Amino acid sequence: MKKIVYAICLLVMLIVTKAQAQFNSELSFARIGLEEGLSQSAVLDIVQDSQGCLWLATQDGLNKYNGYDFTVYRHDSRDTTTLANDFLYALDIDVHDRLWIGTESGLSCYDANRDAFRNYSLKDSLNKRLAVTHVAIVDSLSLLFLAGNRLYMFDVHEGLSKPAELTGFVDVEQCYSLTRRDSLIYIGTDKGLYIYSGGKKEVRKYSFKELENCRILTALMQAPSYLWVATEGQGLYRFDLSDATVRHYTARGERCIGSDYVRSLALDHWNRLWVGTFTSLNIYRQEDDTFEQYVNDPSNPASLSQTSVRSLYCDRQGGMWMGTYFGGLNYYHEQKNRFRYISRMPGRNSLNNNVISCIVEDKKQNLWIGTNGGLNLYDKQKGLFRAFTTADGLPSNDIKALQVDEERQEVYIGSHAGEFSILHVPSGRIENFMPSDRVTDGRSVYTLTPKGKDELWVSTVRTIKCFDKRSRTFTDFPMIADGKPIELSEIQLFFEDSKQRIWISDKESIHVFRIVGNTLEQVSLLPAGHELERKKYSVYVSRLTTYSGWAPVTDCTVSMRTKGKWYVILRRMVCLTM
Known part of the structure; x- marks a missing residue:
């Protein structure tokens, strides 16, 4: 029986230790305040x-x-x-x-x-x-x-x-x-x-003689034997009831905590101690007997809304709630923290614009991000950003489409009112294709889609072209319906499925084409009066199966595909079965 109890205790310790080791010190908090309805x-x-x-x-x-x-x-x-x-x-x-x-x-x-x-x-x-x-x-x-x-x-x-x-x-x-x-x-x-x-x-x-002259604000028992006692002005005490040892944590002591004025204590679902003080949130790291401290950062909207934490609560779903003093409510969940918020932070190395149109991830897991302020390269390993703008040779800062060619070390860029560009990654040189190259109509490229290894589909506001990476030339692919040329209205998204059918979303509807020589011939896959004849802006046909796909049916929908990952903002979707 003793062996079983010992094994269980060891297992619990291993689980907690693993959880603490995986605990990300860069926590992301959601803020809930007056704008959300808090009184x-x-x-x-x-x-x-x-x-x-x-x-x-x-x-x-x-x-x-x-x-x-x-x-x-x-x-x-x-x-x-x-x-x-x-x-x-x-x-x-x-x-x-x-x-x-x-x-x-x-x-x-x-x-x-x-x-x-x-x-x-x-x-x-x-x-x-x-x-x-x-x-x-x-x-x-x-x-x-x-x-x-x-x-x-x-x-x-x-x-x-x-x-x-x-x-x-x-x-x-x-x-x-x-x-x-x-x-x-x-x-x-x-x-x-x-x-x-x-x-x-x-x-x-x-x-405990240590508490004789203390103003005690709260206390908490943490398994297996720690009694934590929070005080007003004299820090935090930990009493180990198994061996009668005492540890004292203060703002200026060897074992440092954010403030000597400790307001609240709580345990999360992993038995980690959370401590709210006058100046910060503190989370105890049992493996090295230290506290991680979290404060408000005015330049980071995912930081605490206010540094003074008055109340703490762990809900039944494992979420941690922090009531602050004149900063409203803050929320953290470990599942939520899997998402990192990336935004522009003035005065810091960060994204240079918060309006994002496209994202592509390369083999090094770097993110290429197209924004209204230019092209941003985010090195995830180093946590650093580099921006490419009109000052570096781009014809426009309003980036709408991206594709990365790892072998050629080139990034293909489509922009609004700036046409088509190529960034040579090693040198940082930017090669532009202007109106004289007959690339575009309306000087805007909204989608770029791979066509095999050496070619790229390039869609402008109204036309489709194919770019040959070797010869640096473009081939027009006019669209035809019932033997007559057609012109779409503001092409938004382009997709080639596994049967080489071309799906195009414009301002009015979704259209499907098959490639016939150097033309795109419209085919009918959607039944007459289908819901997708309403206004829409994006389409994705599944690569897992030829016969099903997803298409948003409301405006203001953005979907961005990377290698194995999707960055999506959408409201409602319809599944097509064909």
């Missing part, structure tokens, strides 16, 4: 109900977030079934899915069945309502809360509160924090840290 940008507490909705305590109302929209609840002096006050401090949810809220004017309880609140106030000796700053559910019949730095027990059935009389809780004059972790409640006091077990109805004190 106020200081998020002081976060919980999740049984339906998966998040509840957020702010300084101006209670927010319910379903992942798409916010519902905001506020106090209305004319309605006794609304919140007691709009300034909220704390939240907790009981086994009946009732939400308990600590407000500036007392305790509120939200009943989802009635979509209404019950309010309970507590007054001091001057008959002034006390603010409830912390709430912790004990069981279905009772809860603890802090008001005026005193601990109270609330009877849910009676709707009455009284000073908490807990066995072992003696000589305590000031309570600073109340944190529930499952069935255990941590109480930070002027006499140190206490833990209350709701099941056993007893209080036990942690006798």
Whole structure:
């Protein structure tokens, strides 16, 4: 039996270690704030109900977030079934899915069945309502809360509160924090840290001399034996209950953390510790006993929206939520972090323009990116950008199409009002084909598509041509329907399928052609009145099968193919079966 337990523990350690090793220090955060419907940008507490909705305590109302929209609840002096006050401090949810809220004017309880609140106030000796700053559910019949730095027990059935009389809780004059972790409640006091077990109805004190003069803000137990204690102004403590050792993390100590003012603690699904401080988010690296720190970077929209992290919460889907002080809500999920946001960052080596029309990846996994500001080369290994613009010889900075020839070390470029160009990669020299070369009509090339090893399909606004890479010459391929020449309206996308059929999307419809000599003869594959006769801008025919394909049926659709990867922005698609 001992061998089995040991094996399980070893397996868990290996899994956690692997997860930590794979943890990307360059986290990407999603920001959710006032523009998305959040009522106020200081998020002081976060919980999740049984339906998966998040509840957020702010300084101006209670927010319910379903992942798409916010519902905001506020106090209305004319309605006794609304919140007691709009300034909220704390939240907790009981086994009946009732939400308990600590407000500036007392305790509120939200009943989802009635979509209404019950309010309970507590007054001091001057008959002034006390603010409830912390709430912790004990069981279905009772809860603890802090008001005026005193601990109270609330009877849910009676709707009455009284000073908490807990066995072992003696000589305590000031309570600073109340944190529930499952069935255990941590109480930070002027006499140190206490833990209350709701099941056993007893209080036990942690006798740590390091905490005797600390203002404890929260505590958390991390498996297998670490007790973390956050303080106001004296940093973070880690007590190893297995061997009674203590480690202290401060802003200027040997073991550095972002700030000595530690506001919140949480564990993610990999048992990693997340720490919210006055100046940063910190994530603990157990393998080297250090913290990764994350702050707001004004030039990076994927950084934290604000550096002061007031609340942390791990949802049931493994997402981490960060409530900031006047920075709204931030969200991180490891699946989301597989996508890296690349954008223009003024004053830094970055993409030179955020309007992107095409992307191609070469064999070295470098990205060639066509933008409204020119051609960008992104070296993913070095993390560096290089831009090619009209200053380097391009006829236009508005790049619409790209193709890379690895053997020739050439990049073929189509642009709006700039025609067709070739970048010679080793030298950086740019070769342009201007109107005298009879390349284009309207001086715009919108698509480039390989035609075998040595040729390239080049489509302009209204015409199709074939470029021979060896002779550097172009051949016209006029389009014919029923024996008569046709002209399309603003060609947007071009594709050659495995049966050498040519699919072309213009402003009006999708057209299919077969190659006959040096002409393109239109064929009918789509039934009359098909949905694809509506306006559309892109088409992709699957390379996996000859007989099916996908085509967006709405405007403003962009699809870009690289080697083995797709960079796509689309809304709705229709599958063709032929």
